Amino acid sequence: MGNSSKKEAAEGGEGGAVAEEVEEGAEQKKKEEDEPYYDQELPPQVEDSVESRESMLGLTFLGLSNLPTRICSLTQLEKLFLSNNRLQKLPNAFAQLERLRVLGLDQNKFDDIPLVVCELVNLTHLYLSNNKLLTVPVELCNLENLRCLWLDGNYFQHFPRLLMKLPNLSSLQLGDNMIRDLPNNLWRMEQLQGLWLYGNRFSKFPKVLTRMEYLEVLDLDRNQIPSLPDLDHLPALRLFAYDLNPVKVPPKVLDEVMLVGPGAADLRDAREQKLEEERQGAEEEAARHAEMEAKLLLKIRLKGPTQLSTLAPEQEPEQEPGTSPDRQPNGVADGMVNGVGLDGREGQ
Structure with missing residues (x-):
C-alpha cells in the first residue's frame, strides 16, 4: 500500500x-x-467410513498431500490413522478433534511435529515413524497422557530430552535413527517399560540403562556394541535384544529373561536342560514321597485301629500280664484262660 x-x-x-x-x-x-486443504474425493469405502461417524477412521495409503477439511469436523473420533500418505502439515482446525486418543502419522513427510498435534491433550498413542524429524517441539510436553510414542526411522542424532518430561510415557520407539548416547539421568523415567534403540550408532553399552530397574523390554539390535554388562540385577527385565552387534558372550540375566543375540541359543538350551533336570528331580521326589505314604498307610491298616485313652499317663491302669493293651476285658474268657471253669472252680 x-x-x-x-x-x-x-x-x-x-x-x-x-x-x-x-x-x-x-x-x-x-x-x-x-492451509491449502480441500474436500477431495475419497474412495467409496472411505467415504462410507467418514459418513458413518464412527469413533475410528482409517485414511491410509491414499496419497494425501493435504487433509480434507471435513475430517476436522468429526469431533467424535477417538482413533485416526493417516499413515502412508504425503502429508507435510495439518490444518489448525485439526485441534477440534479433542477426543482423539490414538493418532497415526507414520510414513509421511513431516519435517517437524505439527504444533496442532500438541493441543490434543487426550492422546495416549502417537505414531510418527518414518518421517523427517530432527527434533521435538517444547509443546509436546502438553501431552501428559501420552503412553506410547513411536519416533523410529527419523533423523534424531541425540536423545530428545524433552521426552523425559512426559510423566506417563511407558513405550518409546527410537530405532533407526543416528543416536550415539543417552542422558545420564534417563533412569529417572521410572514409568518407561519398553525402550527400542535398534539401528542407531551406539559404540558401547549406555551405563544409564543398568539403572533402569523398571525396564521390561530393551532392544539394542544393529549397533556397534562390543561387550555387554551383567543385567541380572534388573528385576523387571523380560526381553533383551542385542543381535547384530560384535558381542560374543551373552550377558548374565535372570532366568525369566528372553535373550536375542549371539550365544543366546546356547544359554537357552542350558536353561531348558536345567529345567528338565529340575522337573525330573521333582517327579522322582514326588514318587518317593507317595511310596512312603503308601507304605505307612498299609502298616496302619495291618496293625488295626487303636483306641485312644482319655486318661493322663499317670492315671492309666496297669496292664495285666498276658493281656493285649488293645483288647477289651472279658471276665469269662479271662477266667477260662486262667484255668477257672464256668462254675468258678479250678480246672482245665
Whole structure:
C-alpha cells in the first residue's frame, strides 16, 4: 500500500475502503497458501467410513498431500490413522478433534511435529515413524497422557530430552535413527517399560540403562556394541535384544529373561536342560514321597485301629500280664484262660 493510500485509509476516505479490501484479499490468499486443504474425493469405502461417524477412521495409503477439511469436523473420533500418505502439515482446525486418543502419522513427510498435534491433550498413542524429524517441539510436553510414542526411522542424532518430561510415557520407539548416547539421568523415567534403540550408532553399552530397574523390554539390535554388562540385577527385565552387534558372550540375566543375540541359543538350551533336570528331580521326589505314604498307610491298616485313652499317663491302669493293651476285658474268657471253669472252680 502506498503512502497516499495509507493516509486516505487513516482519514476514512474512499481509498481507505479499497485499501482494506486489498489487505483482506492478501490475508485470505496467505491463509489459503498456509492451509491449502480441500474436500477431495475419497474412495467409496472411505467415504462410507467418514459418513458413518464412527469413533475410528482409517485414511491410509491414499496419497494425501493435504487433509480434507471435513475430517476436522468429526469431533467424535477417538482413533485416526493417516499413515502412508504425503502429508507435510495439518490444518489448525485439526485441534477440534479433542477426543482423539490414538493418532497415526507414520510414513509421511513431516519435517517437524505439527504444533496442532500438541493441543490434543487426550492422546495416549502417537505414531510418527518414518518421517523427517530432527527434533521435538517444547509443546509436546502438553501431552501428559501420552503412553506410547513411536519416533523410529527419523533423523534424531541425540536423545530428545524433552521426552523425559512426559510423566506417563511407558513405550518409546527410537530405532533407526543416528543416536550415539543417552542422558545420564534417563533412569529417572521410572514409568518407561519398553525402550527400542535398534539401528542407531551406539559404540558401547549406555551405563544409564543398568539403572533402569523398571525396564521390561530393551532392544539394542544393529549397533556397534562390543561387550555387554551383567543385567541380572534388573528385576523387571523380560526381553533383551542385542543381535547384530560384535558381542560374543551373552550377558548374565535372570532366568525369566528372553535373550536375542549371539550365544543366546546356547544359554537357552542350558536353561531348558536345567529345567528338565529340575522337573525330573521333582517327579522322582514326588514318587518317593507317595511310596512312603503308601507304605505307612498299609502298616496302619495291618496293625488295626487303636483306641485312644482319655486318661493322663499317670492315671492309666496297669496292664495285666498276658493281656493285649488293645483288647477289651472279658471276665469269662479271662477266667477260662486262667484255668477257672464256668462254675468258678479250678480246672482245665
